[in-house]
Amino acid sequence: xxxxxxxxxxxxxxxxxxxxxxxxxxxxxxNSSCTEGHEFAxxxxxxxxxLRQANRVDTFVYFGTxxxxxPDAQNTPYVQHKLAMEQMVHxxxxxxxxxxxxxxxxxxxPHTLLNFLYARISRSESFNxxxxxxxxxxxxxxxxxxxxxxxxxxxxxxxxxxxxxxTNYPMTDIVCTMERVVGKRAxxxxxxxxxxxxxxxxxxxxxxxxxxxxxxxxxxxxxxGRYYGSSI
Numbered sequence: 132x133x134x135x136x137x138x139x140x141x142x143x144x145x146x147x148x149x150x151x152x153x154x155x156x157x158x159x160x161x162n163s164s165c166t167e168g169h170e171f172a173x174x175x176x177x178x179x180x181x182l183r184q185a186n187r188v189d190t191f192v193y194f195g196t197x198x199x200x201x202p203d204a205q206n207t208p209y210v211q212h213k214l215a216m217e218q219m220v221h222x223x224x225x226x227x228x229x230x231x232x233x234x235x236x237x238x239x240x241p242h243t244l245l246n247f248l249y250a251r252i253s254r255s256e257s258f259n260x261x262x263x264x265x266x267x268x269x270x271x272x273x274x275x276x277x278x279x280x281x282x283x284x285x286x287x288x289x290x291x292x293x294x295x296x297x298t299n300y301p302m303t304d305i306v307c308t309m310e311r312v313v314g315k316r317a318x319x320x321x322x323x324x325x326x327x328x329x330x331x332x333x334x335x336x337x338x339x340x341x342x343x344x345x346x347x348x349x350x351x352x353x354x355x356g357r358y359y360g361s362s363i
Contacts, residue, residue, distance in 0.1 A: 132148075132154045133157060134177075137238065138237070140158070142271045152188055154192065156178065159216070161240050162242040163204070164207075175215075175219070182220070182222065188225070190288065192226075195230040196230055197267065198210050198232075199213070227287065228292070229294050230293045231269070231274060232295045234274055235357075236271035245358070248306060249309060251317070255318060259319065260319040260321050261302055261322055261325030262302070262303065262324070262325065265325075266300060267299050268305065268351055273342070273344045274294055276343070277294050277342045293335060294335055297339075312356050
């Protein structure tokens with residue numbers, strides 16, 4: 132069972148669309164800058180309905196955000212809302228919360244970091260580059276592969292785990308990589324802002340290994356090239 136139709140829902144559809152024992156809740160607010168109370172209320176209602184509908188499934192999967200550890204974002208309305216949704220999910224007897232960083236994939240959502248950078252660079256539009264910021268990028272296909280390993284492990288229920296890259300990338304590196312893939316120079320103003328925060332993936336390292344996901348040198352360029360190289 133899958134609830135939702137966006138990037139994550141599509142990534143999990145082949146494995147879980149017709150499964151009755153697992154509910155993948157892949158719906159909700161896709162813009163982390165959202166401050167609209169009615170949008171938060173709508174998701175609370177939808178999640179509550181989903182929890183009641185799937186109260187007997189073996190595993191109810193919800194996607195949280197790794198930004199709860201980001202000092203620049205942890206007090207924003209969006210992150211506080213996501214934490215409140217996690218508390219709702221914990222009421223399910225067999226819940227699994229998977230917190231994600233910046234997920235790369237084919238999506239029309241203009242609010243993702245990589246879509247924002249691609250749009251600005253490809254259209255030669257200026258933007259601010261936070262010189263001290265680092266971000267964690269992971270391919271949605273790798274998210275799905277790692278998550279499948281965790282869902283199959285009954286010992287990790289009623290908990291929250293991070294699925295993330297083992298490396299955080301400076302924003303300067305992400306922009307330079309997008310420049311190479313797009314084949315255009317970015318126009319930006321360097322702003323002395325931003326921060327780095329660590330994402331603990333110790334509890335998911337074995338799942339990463341079993342899924343065959345290989346991070347490391349070349350991963351960032353491979354992922355950006357996969358989703359933006361053919362868009363030129």
